[in-house]
Amino acid sequence: MKRTLLAVLGAISLSACAQAPDADAGTSAKAPVVASPMVPAAPEPAEGTPDALALKAVRTLSPNLQPEHIGAAPLPGFREVIVGGQIVYVSDDGRYMFLPGQGGALYDAVAERNLSEDSLAGLRRDLLKTIPASERIVFAPAEPKYTVTVFTDVECGYCRRLHSEIAEYNKQGIAIEYLAFPRMGIGSEDYNKMVSVWCASDRKQALTDAKAEKSVPERDCKNTVTMQYNIGQRAGLTGTPMILTEDGVQVGGYVPAEALRQTLDKLAASKAEAAPAPAANAAAAGGV
Template identity: 30%
Template sequence: MKLNMKNMVTLALSVTFSLAANAEGVKVEKSQAEIVLQAAIDNFTKLVPIPIVAIEESPLPNMVQVVTEKGVFYATKDGKYIVAGNVHEAKEGLPNLTKARLAKENGKKIAELKESFITYKAENETSEIVVFYDTSCPYCTKFHNEVDDFNQAGVTVHYAAWPRQGVYNQQNKAQYTGAYYKLENVWCAENPKAALDAAAHRANIPRSTCENTIPEQFALGLSLGVSGTPAVFSIDGQLVQRGYAPVDDLIKNIRGLN
């Protein structure tokens, strides 16, 4: 994997990763620290072939924080060690710095697709959740039958389409799965909310097609670690609940993230 240095975050090393010309068009020579650090990053990309989102100064001394599409890693600046795991700040409550950084990245991904979700907005909104949903999932139906309870508690519910069979047929990648088509019928309906309500009551939804972001919503779920439905996340990408749970329990979990 080849990194785009222009997109790397400047490290607090008094030097920059970029070899691009400066504003006057003069080439900037690398310092020895930058050369060593560049070698460390090159080694990381060989050993961990996951697309990199950002490289930042780490909360740990003499290490860099490597934010990837699959999680946050830490690497020593000499390239000798790579650490995968959570970093907690040593103070009351042990704040999880790794989880907070990853949630920030997940929140960006959710924001990009938020307008394409089917939303049940609370009048007195205090929280927002994203629920990865499949029309064939009985526990999704059970969850949706309680959506009014969430709204009354101030929780806005955004549904993201997540076909449990995947988007494309495994035998023929040119064909969509049946689960995708059922979700497309809902998302492309003239009134998607009414269609989702009807689908939750096992009504047949008329065939509808349109340009949609269902594949992107499915990919978002995969990047968040979704493996089944319903899967509930906060609007900034923090996991609330895998699978169904009673309303009171879910609301308690949601409040605990705020």
């Protein structure tokens, strides 16, 4: 949750290929957002007030965040916080954060849950099921611990970086199932390249060659590239790469292999904790 919210506030870029396709992948991380020296930070509000609770909620993301403004919001029951030029609406009790810049994403600051993401995850999971396994380009270890779906593009710098480290993801026990998302749109040169990849006799090699800027023979055939692109849009994809868990949860754009494994471990642990305890068997319950 914090990673996503910080991305919204401009601290971390998760899908840089959406905005800067030729950007250096090494520039994805930025410093935490703080008040500009030219714009004074908002004064510290009195403890226990709605403004103070709003500030506390925002600072669960990072203690260094310094809002430029905290005050009444046009939305009843919420305070308005401006951080780094981005608006966040926080409920008067400090629990819920509403981010208009994320399509109306709603977060529970106490439970640290993206409530909008919970709903989207179920939709994404169902959408992914409509794509046949035979239409995915899979790079997997012998016995994967986790499997993630990655919407990818052959022209995206971050997509290329992720693929150049595919052996590290597999070493971490992560299987990568690629789906096509030609970010330049259907009918573009980018789209035609991805059709050639999906029509190749050896898709894995063709995808690797395309991402390494090697020539891939032009091919055409009955394919699902358009279908995959449309599903990516319906799943809320705005940039590539987009990494989704088997449950449909978005875990970022480019994420290094070790960090992705840690994230997947945490999600698995949280899911296990949330699962209901198994019912006791008859003997344990006093049965015969």
